[in-house]
Amino acid sequence: MKEVSNVSMGIDKISNSPIVFLRIEDSSLVLPIWIGPCEAGVLALILRKEDFERPLTHDLLLSVIQSLEAKTVKVLIDKFKKDIFYAKLVLKDKNSKEIKIDARPSDCIIIALKENIPIFVDDQIVRDHSIDSSLFYDLNFEESDEEKKDIRKEIENFDIDELRKRFENFEDDDNDNE
């Protein structure tokens, strides 16, 4: 498993769908995951550190976890099948027993950002589905906090179509390792 060091967002111009970009720690690799518009709305507010008018469904989820004396530990993006990424939310119950719950990556990423818990991506998924951002942006990969912010800004304007053209075989490899 590889840890994610930064989360940012962009838009796929072809499908007009939101994408979340997971930057893989100590690398120039970025994993793009297409997400739904509702989750994108929540994620965008979190990334911009904007307040919500009302507690959202994810806040209710976190209240439930807290009320049942459990806590969030980490999230795993651990499976890719038929063009869909799958994830697990890992909790510890009140007896410190670890519990893994199947979930969408978008929900997991929102929870990870809210709870400040780590996101891990399966090695094989990183190999098969991440893209090398150093080919597109003149970035300094000795990441300081300030530089991470710069990376985020640049990736927000990421052109996924351009990327697809340059990596023509990017999606053809999807099912090689299932």
Place this chain on the structure above:
Amino acid sequence: MKEVSNVSMGIDKISNSPIVFLRIEDSSLVLPIWIGPCEAGVLALILRKEDFERPLTHDLLLSVIQSLEAKTVKVLIDKFKKDIFYAKLVLKDKNSKEIKIDARPSDCIIIALKENIPIFVDDQIVRDHSIDSSLFYDLNFEESDEEKKDIRKEIENFDIDELRKRFENFEDDDNDNE
């Protein structure tokens, strides 16, 4: 507390916002609650008994509750303040201890429909904020299942603007009992 016998949806033509209608049991009263577009999308699919492609955030919430050996009991719509309804999700933990968690009505209603648990509305809220559907539709209030379906269909085309005009003091009373 009054129990809700039927849930349906409509659109507020002025704000173009979705509304959920909670029919109060053994009465012709309906409580309209404005909800967000994302929650409305989920609710509409549930009411139409359509399948979701992926488990949604509410499914994750229910998986978490189940994984932590708790269960959902009921939902309460128990407070109205500054034009906003507030609700509680009531759970029982593994020791059958009852836990009440603050939530939005929309999340609670979605969970109630998914879990087939009852929705209760505070008496004062019913008195202050519900509307009498018998004034607008020629309905038979000896509800059979078939008739409930008819009610739902009619209320789906509900004109909230018309309703507001007829009950001019409907919203002026909001804060009388806070």
